[in-house]
Amino acid sequence: MTSATQAATRIPRDGHPVSRKHISESALKVMSRLSSQGFEAYLVGGAVRDLLLGGHPKDFDVATDATPEEVHELFRNSRIIGRRFRIVHVRFGREIIEVTTFRGHHDSDEQEDKRRPAAKQSDSGMLLRDNVFGSLEEDAVRRDFTVNALYYSSKDFCVYDYVDGLRDLEHRQIRIIGDAEKRYREDPVRMLRAVRFAAKLDFDIAESTAEPIPELSHMLEAIPAARLFDEMLKLFMAGYALPTFRLLRKYQLLEHLFPATASELDMNPRAVKLVEAAMASTDARVAEDKPVTPAFILAALLWPPVVELKKSLEDNGLAPMEALAEAASSLTQEQLHHIAIPRRFTAPMREIWEFQLRLQKRKGRGLVKHLSHRRFRAAYDFLLLREQSGEDLEGLGKFWTEMQEKHPDVEVDTGPSEEEKPRPRRRRRRRKRPQ
Ligand code: ATP
Ligand code: MG
Numbered sequence: 330m331t332s333a334t335q336a337a338t339r340i341p342r343d344g345h346p347v348s349r350k351h352i353s354e355s356a357l358k359v360m361s362r363l364s365s366q367g368f369e370a371y372l373v374g375g376a377v378r379d380l381l382l383g384g385h386p387k388d389f390d391v392a393t394d395a396t397p398e399e400v401h402e403l404f405r406n407s408r409i410i411g412r413r414f415r416i417v418h419v420r421f422g423r424e425i426i427e428v429t430t431f432r433g434h435h436d437s438d439e440q441e442d443k444r445r446p447a448a449k450q451s452d453s454g455m456l457l458r459d460n461v462f463g464s465l466e467e468d469a470v471r472r473d474f475t476v477n478a479l480y481y482s483s484k485d486f487c488v489y490d491y492v493d494g495l496r497d498l499e500h501r502q503i504r505i506i507g508d509a510e511k512r513y514r515e516d517p518v519r520m521l522r523a524v525r526f527a528a529k530l531d532f533d534i535a536e537s538t539a540e541p542i543p544e545l546s547h548m549l550e551a552i553p554a555a556r557l558f559d560e561m562l563k564l565f566m567a568g569y570a571l572p573t574f575r576l577l578r579k580y581q582l583l584e585h586l587f588p589a590t591a592s593e594l595d596m597n598p599r600a601v602k603l604v605e606a607a608m609a610s611t612d613a614r615v616a617e618d619k620p621v622t623p624a625f626i627l628a629a630l631l632w633p634p635v636v637e638l639k640k641s642l643e644d645n646g647l648a649p650m651e652a653l654a655e656a657a658s659s660l661t662q663e664q665l666h667h668i669a670i671p672r673r674f675t676a677p678m679r680e681i682w683e684f685q686l687r688l689q690k691r692k693g694r695g696l697v698k699h700l701s702h703r704r705f706r707a708a709y710d711f712l713l714l715r716e717q718s719g720e721d722l723e724g725l726g727k728f729w730t731e732m733q734e735k736h737p738d739v740e741v742d743t744g745p746s747e748e749e750k751p752r753p754r755r756r757r758r759r760r761k762r763p764q
Contacts, residue, residue, distance in 0.1 A: 433463015454514035600633035602718035684708030
């Protein structure tokens with residue numbers, strides 16, 4: 330069904346809803362320049378998938394038989410990026426069109442340079458590099474899911490389907506191309522992508538695509554923490570955090586992304602409620618086009634294990650603020666081994682936590698001053714979520730709601746926090762030359 334030699338199903342213009350009207354001018358420009366130079370060029374990936382579903386693509390990817398160097402030469406506004414997977418970014422103002430050269434099979438003899446092969450695989454089957462180029466048919470089967478492997482040509486206006494992607498689109502199925510286990514071993518991030526697309530599109534994951542995930546989920550541990558941070562943003566900040574989160578738990582993926590959280594959630598239904606409430610609130614804000622920050626979701630995800638550790642540190646004699654600081658440091662540090670969360674997000678996350686303690690005080694001076702803190706709003710929202718998820722804070726949320734009503738004129742400080750300010754560059758001391 331998904332062999333490279335399968336003939337394409339070709340759907341003519343009047344058989345599908347993809348229209349040039351809905352395609353970004355920049356993507357059309359890229360495709361027409363490539364074709365005018367004798368190259369093949371297709372719209373592919375999320376854009377074709379989302380247009381076929383009647384949605385609005387968030388970006389446009391183009392596939393071509395031109396090499397990255399050839400593409401780069403054609404567009405002054407472009408640069409070649411990536412090492413593991415070289416592609417070209419063509420920039421038009423704020424929009425970036427991602428141009429990918431057709432990928433091919435890896436068993437060719439062309440890789441004469443053994444020290445720098447175009448493709449490289451680890452012992453476990455993970456693709457460390459994938460820069461072997463090929464034909465359109467080969468490219469189709471190197472893509473991740475059938476619904477992501479549909480091509481649209483702006484030359485003949487046809488949609489090309491080599492992998493029965495249209496059938497899966499119709500049946501609302503996420504189906505990996507080829508052997509699921511092999512494809513996950515090549516790139517374990519595909520397991521996260523399966524879940525992400527299922528959540529976003531409200532599709533089911535085909536049985537054979539879903540089945541190997543729990544057993545292979547541990548392979549995520551081999552993915553660089555920086556790549557997992559990028560993926561985490563796509564998982565939680567795209568407006569579908571709640572369904573995504575549920576699928577991550579269902580397929581035992583969460584425990585390899587947020588291990589301390591996952592084990593705490595298994596024992597603590599109230600913690601699940603809190604995290605889910607934070608996800609739902611972020612999704613609602615995305616839907617309303619309000620600003621969102623990963624710091625809030627991270628604060629919710631790590632709060633349950635932080636609270637547990639804080640408790641045991643307090644049992645050992647630490648004061649609450651100290652215990653919190655130590656629990657926060659220790660869990661953040663541990664988390665960074667898995668996901669490289671930049672300081673600009675861990676800093677506000679910790680501020681939200683610290684505020685949970687400070688807001689407990691209802692008397693004394695300085696209460697009104699809290700209202701002007703730039704993290705007050707997030708901390709207050711977080712406090713409400715804790716109450717919503719069943720924690721009894723003895724009316725603390727109401728107290729702070731009324732406090733704000735009583736002081737409507739307090740201005741919020743919007744400058745960067747101490748931790749977020751760029752650190753002064755330390756002068757590098759010149760090393761003395763040995764005499
Ligand atoms: P989105 O709507 O999130 O942009 P997308 O499907 O366009 O979804 P991208 O990450 O932009 O996803 O990737 C573009 C296309 O590249 C995918 O549709 C898929 O065909 C291919 N692709 C991306 N990542 C992988 C991967 N890890 N393995 C195989 N193919 C991939
Ligand atoms: Mg895309």
